[in-house]
Amino acid sequence: MREDEMMNEELMDEDIQKNRYLTFHMGKEDYGIPIYNVVEIIGGMQPITEIPERAVFEKGVINLRGKIVPVIDVRLRFGLPAQEYTDRTCIIVTNIDDIVTGLIVDEVSEVMDIPEESIDPPPTSLTDTKSQFIKGMGIIGKKVKIILDVDRMVRSAGKKHLQEMIQEATDN
Numbered sequence: 001m002r003e004d005e006m007m008n009e010e011l012m013d014e015d016i017q018k019n020r021y022l023t024f025h026m027g028k029e030d031y032g033i034p035i036y037n038v039v040e041i042i043g044g045m046q047p048i049t050e051i052p053e054r055a056v057f058e059k060g061v062i063n064l065r066g067k068i069v070p071v072i073d074v075r076l077r078f079g080l081p082a083q084e085y086t087d088r089t090c091i092i093v094t095n096i097d098d099i100v101t102g103l104i105v106d107e108v109s110e111v112m113d114i115p116e117e118s119i120d121p122p123p124t125s126l127t128d129t130k131s132q133f134i135k136g137m138g139i140i141g142k143k144v145k146i147i148l149d150v151d152r153m154v155r156s157a158g159k160k161h162l163q164e165m166i167q168e169a170t171d172n
Helices: 003-017 129-133 150-157 159-171
Strands: 020-026 029-034 038-043 058-064 067-073 090-096 099-105 107-113 134-140 143-148
Touching: 020 090, 020 099, 020 143, 058 099, 090 107, 090 150, 099 150, 129 134, 129 150
Parallel strands: 029 143, 067 099
Antiparallel strands: 020 029, 020 107, 038 090, 058 067, 090 099, 134 143
16 A cells, blocks of 8 residues: 555545544443544453552552553542442543553443534633543533543553553563
């Protein structure tokens, strides 16, 4: 394939993915993350290798087909109470600037289109832990989907810190 054809294909992929979000349920709320950040969804929980002396929301690492992937429990990251994992609990594997990270969520819902004009900025009154990770509020009919800034959420754990988790897991 020629270079110009490859570039056109990449642009088409971006256009197809624009305004598409993977939605998931956590606690009493529905959230969405841009589909272009999602690598895959792992249904059911994988064995997690815990790494000592990490933040409570940093659950550890998983082995994803021979690749070590750090996992973050989004529920705990947002300061929600811990909940036992169920058969509906999923790991959303994301890739943010070559940082592959798993996000543990209560339940994945669907991929949906949320046009830019249907996304309002987050309320300025939000001051809790999760508000720093909210990019906007997607309005779909009478429902609201909280659009997350997944880049910021992953980066808040720190690229170097996530790489240290991987290194510690591979050293053991």
